[in-house]
Amino acid sequence: MAYFREEFVTRRGWLDDARFAQLLSVCQFLPGPGSSQMGFAIGLFRGGWLGALAAFIAFTLPSALLMFGFATLAPYLGHGLGAEAVHGLKLVAVVVVAHGLLGMVRQLAPDAPRALIAAGAVALIVLTGNAWMQLIAIALGGILGLWLCRHVMAPKVAVFSVPYGHRYGIVFLLLFLVGMGGALMWQSTSAPTLEALAAAFYQAGALVFGGGHVVLPMLQQSVVDPGWLDADRFLAGYGAAQAMPGPMFSLAAFVGAEVPLGVPAAAGATVALLALFLPGFLLLLAVLPMWGSLVRRPWAASAMAGVNAAVVGLLLAAFYNPVWAEGVCGPADFAIAVIGFALLATMRISALWIVLWCVAGSLVASLIR
Template sequence: MNPGAAGGAPARSGTAPPAGAAGEVFLAFLKLGLSAFGGPIAHLGYMRREFVQRRAWLDEARFAQLLAVCQFLPGPASSQLGFAIGLVRGGWRGALAAFVAFTLPSVVLMFGFAALAPWLDGRLGSAIVHGLKLVAVVVVAHGLVGMARQLAPDAPRILIAGGVFALVSLAGSAWTQLAAIALGGVLGAWLCGHVRMPPCAGFAVPYGHRACLGFLALFLLGLCAALTVPASQAPTPAGLAAAFYRAGALVFGGGHVVLPLLQHGLVDTGWLDRETFLAGYGAAQAVPGPMFSLAAFLGGEVPLGLPAAAGALIAVAAVFLPGFLLLLATLPVWARLSRHRWGASVVAGINAAVVGLLAAAFHDPVWTEGVRAPVDMAVAALGLAMLAFARISSLWIVLWCVAASIATGWL
């Protein structure tokens, strides 16, 4: 749906949510957490059908406004939208209930995959892992094409995306990625003045404008801490939290973009090997719920010297927290922000930079690690055709790539 079509009468900030709504919020989002396959874009459709059409918790205008602010901010858009719906419906308890119910099933499944990973060392296990890497090739290629069409549809934004691709490919450090995102915003303010932001009439949330400053301060404090944690060869709980917080704070454009950010935080530091990293990303396509639940697998795999569950918990909390803090800081003032012309231009430039960032990650490591022979290219091409034209669930893509990898591995 088009967020720009939203309208509606203003809602008072601080309007009390329905009493006792947290329980129904939890059950409604648990249903989605157990069944919402297909990635972030599909999740938005599920939520619209469930909360606008079926339950009538929101009208179309309010849903479109919430969707617009979640797409404007960095972070996991579908999880932020669920958190916002829970907040509007059930206050703080409703927001927490929505997050836990929507995220917990996929977190448990991804942590379970981490527990099974040591059993995947044999010939069959290697074929399965390679199939999951082919899943990453298919899904990232599909996401890259869709994002390029949506976020780089004109010459100025294509230029920004191409420049970022070249910059990151030539000097692919974590700081280069941060600089590329910032550069995209600067160039967007200069080149993308024709982009407009959808209007907003405000939201009914259980706090006021003063609290926004507190949430923004917490976000910035966390980001400063994450950026200043010293790099080390041996992973530490603080270093792990910093890597995932940076990723969660800077993921513009969708869940796929977390891939290059986490690659630099976990793979380039030597904490995880590329094979494990891409296998986890491929497995994340096979579970319902938010893609950021990949953090449970990666956090459980990083050797911290602590129980794997501790690493998983640190990673999950750190990757989701910044997006939620920014959302809370923005909701009551979104109507005011949406009137500033520069906001849409800056975000347009950042989103174009994200396309270049994801293109660089698709080339290395997704393509270089996943496609080892012509048969791999054929398997990935057929999977991409199935996903793009047949529009089948990504779960079937996982089954196809893994089955094809096993079959070709035994020939």
């Protein structure tokens, strides 16, 4: 987001600071990949529909291709030093999710009411272990937010120059709802078909509040729990995504290529990518023309504060299982993760250095065991 502001506000002058800040509020308010939604909207304002498409492709394609390439190499990394390197990527997930979680707790659950909502979401997920409970936790978070988060202030409102009207916004909202209904129907199957994959990723994209890290619990429930993909490989892909440029949602290219669908891996990767990004874009297009009137509602900020607190709880539950449970298998892993977290938290270095540290530490630990 800081790079976007430097490039499109300071350097190019495509947006002023007020509209940039308001657009940032919209993307934080909605589920979906915030950075990709931001780039999509800037492309829409600057170049219309083709501009939005160009922004999405240019921002997503590099990381998607790199993640697809990692999926191609993954079968050759299942033993020896390759397996230890993959285990190092799981430790990357431990470090990065822990660091992201700490920041989200400070920002999204900074007081007792929101901490209580987050704790309730953790208990609901851990005690039930049911994928549907994530949706219920988010809904309950919004309802409790109306009651417990009335002190949260609404953001200031700016006007966007949107190239379509309210009627088209309603059409986009209906398309989102139709897609959600289809996703809920198709995901009832346990077989990893192309349709079921699209449904699982659409549902995850529609419910992810809070950025790329939060996609982890959604996809874990959708593809790991039914047995489509084992937890080791899933977390290795998540760790590898930390080393890639672009949005974290490019993890979809890896997972879509890895799930055995009976179709070319490129087809699975493409379907997973499009299904994960689509609901967030549809909601963004639905909300943009009516954002000004929506955000003035006295309940909007309170409900969203409750939803965000529940999301913190979802990420806490995912950090417990599978991130920590699958990644930290002994004292050496614990030490590598703690040092990586300290480096990330105190020195604020790039996540790429954390990838190098965790992989190198895992390799060295395997040699001295």
